[in-house]
Amino acid sequence: MAEDVLPPHRIVVVGGGFGGLEAVQRLAGAGAAITLVDQRNHHIFQPLLYQVATASLATSEIAWPIRAVLRDRADVTTVLATVAGVDAAAHRVLLDEGGSLPYDTLILATGARHAYFGHDEWEPFAPGLKTIEDATRIRRRILLAFERAEIEPDPRLRAALLAFVVIGAGPTGVELAGTIAELARDTLPADFRNIHTQEARVILIEAGKRVLPGFAEDLAAYAQRSLEDLGVEVELGRAVSECSAEGVVYGDRILEARTIIWAAGVRASPAAEWLGVPADRAGRLLVQPDLTVPGHPEIFAIGDTVSVAGPDGKPVPGIAPAAKQQGRHVAATIRRRLGGHASPVPFRYRHAGSLAQIGKRRAVTDFGWIKLRGTLAWWLWGIAHIYFLIGVRTRLSVAISWLWIHARNQRSARLITQGTQSKSQTSNPLAEHKP
Amino acid sequence: MAEDVLPPHRIVVVGGGFGGLEAVQRLAGAGAAITLVDQRNHHIFQPLLYQVATASLATSEIAWPIRAVLRDRADVTTVLATVAGVDAAAHRVLLDEGGSLPYDTLILATGARHAYFGHDEWEPFAPGLKTIEDATRIRRRILLAFERAEIEPDPRLRAALLAFVVIGAGPTGVELAGTIAELARDTLPADFRNIHTQEARVILIEAGKRVLPGFAEDLAAYAQRSLEDLGVEVELGRAVSECSAEGVVYGDRILEARTIIWAAGVRASPAAEWLGVPADRAGRLLVQPDLTVPGHPEIFAIGDTVSVAGPDGKPVPGIAPAAKQQGRHVAATIRRRLGGHASPVPFRYRHAGSLAQIGKRRAVTDFGWIKLRGTLAWWLWGIAHIYFLIGVRTRLSVAISWLWIHARNQRSARLITQGTQSKSQTSNPLAEHKP
Numbered sequence: 001m002a003e004d005v006l007p008p009h010r011i012v013v014v015g016g017g018f019g020g021l022e023a024v025q026r027l028a029g030a031g032a033a034i035t036l037v038d039q040r041n042h043h044i045f046q047p048l049l050y051q052v053a054t055a056s057l058a059t060s061e062i063a064w065p066i067r068a069v070l071r072d073r074a075d076v077t078t079v080l081a082t083v084a085g086v087d088a089a090a091h092r093v094l095l096d097e098g099g100s101l102p103y104d105t106l107i108l109a110t111g112a113r114h115a116y117f118g119h120d121e122w123e124p125f126a127p128g129l130k131t132i133e134d135a136t137r138i139r140r141r142i143l144l145a146f147e148r149a150e151i152e153p154d155p156r157l158r159a160a161l162l163a164f165v166v167i168g169a170g171p172t173g174v175e176l177a178g179t180i181a182e183l184a185r186d187t188l189p190a191d192f193r194n195i196h197t198q199e200a201r202v203i204l205i206e207a208g209k210r211v212l213p214g215f216a217e218d219l220a221a222y223a224q225r226s227l228e229d230l231g232v233e234v235e236l237g238r239a240v241s242e243c244s245a246e247g248v249v250y251g252d253r254i255l256e257a258r259t260i261i262w263a264a265g266v267r268a269s270p271a272a273e274w275l276g277v278p279a280d281r282a283g284r285l286l287v288q289p290d291l292t293v294p295g296h297p298e299i300f301a302i303g304d305t306v307s308v309a310g311p312d313g314k315p316v317p318g319i320a321p322a323a324k325q326q327g328r329h330v331a332a333t334i335r336r337r338l339g340g341h342a343s344p345v346p347f348r349y350r351h352a353g354s355l356a357q358i359g360k361r362r363a364v365t366d367f368g369w370i371k372l373r374g375t376l377a378w379w380l381w382g383i384a385h386i387y388f389l390i391g392v393r394t395r396l397s398v399a400i401s402w403l404w405i406h407a408r409n410q411r412s413a414r415l416i417t418q419g420t421q422s423k424s425q426t427s428n429p430l431a432e433h434k435p
Numbered sequence: 436m437a438e439d440v441l442p443p444h445r446i447v448v449v450g451g452g453f454g455g456l457e458a459v460q461r462l463a464g465a466g467a468a469i470t471l472v473d474q475r476n477h478h479i480f481q482p483l484l485y486q487v488a489t490a491s492l493a494t495s496e497i498a499w500p501i502r503a504v505l506r507d508r509a510d511v512t513t514v515l516a517t518v519a520g521v522d523a524a525a526h527r528v529l530l531d532e533g534g535s536l537p538y539d540t541l542i543l544a545t546g547a548r549h550a551y552f553g554h555d556e557w558e559p560f561a562p563g564l565k566t567i568e569d570a571t572r573i574r575r576r577i578l579l580a581f582e583r584a585e586i587e588p589d590p591r592l593r594a595a596l597l598a599f600v601v602i603g604a605g606p607t608g609v610e611l612a613g614t615i616a617e618l619a620r621d622t623l624p625a626d627f628r629n630i631h632t633q634e635a636r637v638i639l640i641e642a643g644k645r646v647l648p649g650f651a652e653d654l655a656a657y658a659q660r661s662l663e664d665l666g667v668e669v670e671l672g673r674a675v676s677e678c679s680a681e682g683v684v685y686g687d688r689i690l691e692a693r694t695i696i697w698a699a700g701v702r703a704s705p706a707a708e709w710l711g712v713p714a715d716r717a718g719r720l721l722v723q724p725d726l727t728v729p730g731h732p733e734i735f736a737i738g739d740t741v742s743v744a745g746p747d748g749k750p751v752p753g754i755a756p757a758a759k760q761q762g763r764h765v766a767a768t769i770r771r772r773l774g775g776h777a778s779p780v781p782f783r784y785r786h787a788g789s790l791a792q793i794g795k796r797r798a799v800t801d802f803g804w805i806k807l808r809g810t811l812a813w814w815l816w817g818i819a820h821i822y823f824l825i826g827v828r829t830r831l832s833v834a835i836s837w838l839w840i841h842a843r844n845q846r847s848a849r850l851i852t853q854g855t856q857s858k859s860q861t862s863n864p865l866a867e868h869k870p
Binding site: 040041042058059060061063065067070071074077078079080097099132133136143144147150151190191192193194280320341393394396397399404410412413414415416417 | 475476479493494495496498500502503505506507509512513514515516532534567568571576579582585586625626627628629828829831832835839843845847848849850851852
């Protein structure tokens with residue numbers, strides 16, 4: 001038949017996060033030739049990345065090789081490469097390695113990175129949390145701070161080493177602060193001889209008036225009380241004006257702290273720059289209601305790299321379910337087009353709910369029509385997260401890791417690794433926290 | 436009583452590997468004040484390190500925070516620090532961080548590092564396998580070689596990317612070669628579209644006349660046949676004369692290969708240099724029969740950093756059971772001394788057996804009085820290794836990982852991580868293998 005000799009429609013997907021992977025999975029059987037490009041070989045389950053940063057889970061428990069996830073999809077080629085740009089006129093994705101990938105349809109799902117509101121010089125002192133490398137770096141800093149405090153004779157320096165600052169009280173900031181407090185309170189005390197790890201301070205700083213701005217007021221208030229029960233100092237309404245090797249300045253206060261974690265702001269990938277199309281202040285590409293790029297009906301952009309309005313007129317939040325819904329919408333649009341139906345259908349975001357864990361037996365879940373908090377919410381949180389992991393093996397492994405944290409207070413992934421460069425025997429593991 | 440007001444006997448143990456940790460554990464209840472110093476925060480189960488390098492196990496499955504292992508030992512203080520030397524006259528261990536640790540008795544269990552027989556310039560091209568960082572670096576190289584081959588148009592470069600050289604056919608080399616062959620044959624084929632990973636070559640190069648020199652002849656022959664069944668090319672009696680970015684030269688042959696792993700030689704830690712006492716050519720301190728350092732009855736040295744003769748006159752091998760036996764012997768000697776019995780007892784090495792795995796259903800075990808090979812030997816190998824892991828949780832986790840490899844050919848730890856430095860979005864993940 002004539003149809004069979006037509007070359008297949010070529011779809012290039014840039015980014016193997018929640019949005020890009022979902023689009024690829026929903027295009028199964030569409031008859032297209034799909035290429036998924038990512039600069040990393042693994043898909044990350046970002047909602048649990050803070051658990052790697054706090055030594056609760058191992059890296060391999062929340063990351064999967066993308067090509068293994070798609071091994072049964074003969075229509076998909078996975079490419080590990082860094083995208084340098086897009087030649088929209090020639091319909092080609094340009095690779096940093098040289099060469100390019102031709103497309104008929106392009107999906108940009110390139111995500112976002114943490115950003116410092118114009119203070120990039122803060123990054124070395126206040127690392128953010130977006131990648132596996134970010135998580136192991138933060139884990140190393142937290143664990144090394146306790147190690148260094150154990151052998152520090154100067155009480156003032158010891159206090160600075162035992163002060164942990166988290167900037168930003170969205171879900172990631174709240175979850176990080178709660179878990180660090182538990183690490184210090186429950187997991188570590190018996191391991192040290194010279195310090196009382198329970199005396200570590202965890203300070204959560206938020207410029208806004210409340211924690212968890214995406215949640216209902218009463219749940220946010222509950223979350224704040226729960227954090228305070230764990231010993232976290234919640235500092236609201238104070239913006240950070242300085243991060244340095246010594247600590248932070250926020251509002252009118254100066255705090256000496258050797259470990260600062262940034263959970264406050266993000267900036268979109270350069271997708272809008274690649275195409276020379278309008279973006280908002282955070283670099284998010286302003287897509288059409290059907291998620292196409294203005295002037296380029298063959299290019300879709302989804303997930304954290306775009307700004308699109310939800311049904312309430314507010315921007316769709318940068319969370320995993322939103323990215324997945326957009327991936328699904330784009331896949332459906334492409335399928336309709338391949339079937340000869342070209343009329344655009346606007347994307348409609350449905351907010352499924354917001355979840356955040358605070359410590360190991362409390363959580364808040366806000367589904368709009370029902371709000372839960374406490375132990376029941378925590379179970380729901382745990383079950384939902386295990387459900388969304390990929391594969392039986394990972395689910396089993398994460399369930400066992402959580403069981404051990406709950407039953408024994410043991411966190412198995414407390415490894416201080418020193419990067420991948422070769423280290424001589426005289427290298428100094430504590431150099432990072434040296435005053 | 437007068438005894439109670441005496442300060443406790445101070446023991447400093449340098450090194451938290453098999454020897455040092457065993458000594459500390461056997462000194463429980465001895466009434467001493469023990470300090471364990473290590474430059475890393477974790478004890479590694481080195482016999483399975485090759486499984487991390489080949490993506491079979493996650494790092495946290497074979498590494499434990501030392502201070503967590505010793506949390507119930509109030510008599511032990513764990514210090515994360517790098518030792519710069521020993522002031523034997525002043526009875527102090529000098530730390531790189533500054534400061535020093537006073538001791539009455541010192542145990543040096545500082546291990547060994549891979550060495551290149553005077554060719555240190557080979558290290559960047561042929562990394563060795565001693566630490567968690569080494570293992571993740573080798574894992575990254577192996578996985579990136581396949582990624583790069585997938586997008587490499589030049590057949591010659593593709594062949595070089597799909598050639599994996601292991602230098603040295605002791606247990607580590609044999610196990611690495613077998614597992615890489617299985618990775619290429621069983622785990623990866625369905626994941627790639629442009630290359631046939633089964634066509635990857637694994638070349639095991641050994642200067643000696645046979646593989647596994649520590650095993651009986653017939654077991655070594657069996658191991659070699661098993662490797663060849665897996666597709667490994669075993670090259671015996673050919674010394675490597677060159678390692679470079681292009682490949683290796685061995686005997687009269689030149690082989691283009693982008694991935695080379697060094698499993699051939701080790702060099703002891705600088706313990707002998709710290710004390711200015713005699714060492715053998717590999718830097719191993721020549722201890723007395725009771726494992727004390729000549730001229731320093733209060734200093735013991737054990738494990739891979741020493742050379743001591745076994746009952747057959749041959750040197751005790753550098754393996755975990757030997758280090759543990761020495762740790763036990765030293766602990767017993769110190770206990771006798773604390774009890775007022777000072778006469779030295781010579782260390783007697785008992786060789787419990789040699790085990791090596793070749794692929795996922797074969798192994799060789801040589802206990803002297805009984806030699807096993809094949810599936811039964813493999814079960815024995817697996818059970819023995821799980822038995823010697825620390826803690827129920829790790830045993831469960833490793834058992835599950837192995838189950839998945841056997842049942843599904845899935846290796847869960849196939850992560851390419853890029854070290855701990857911050858990576859910009861334009862970083863090039865393939866740079867390491869660029870021709």
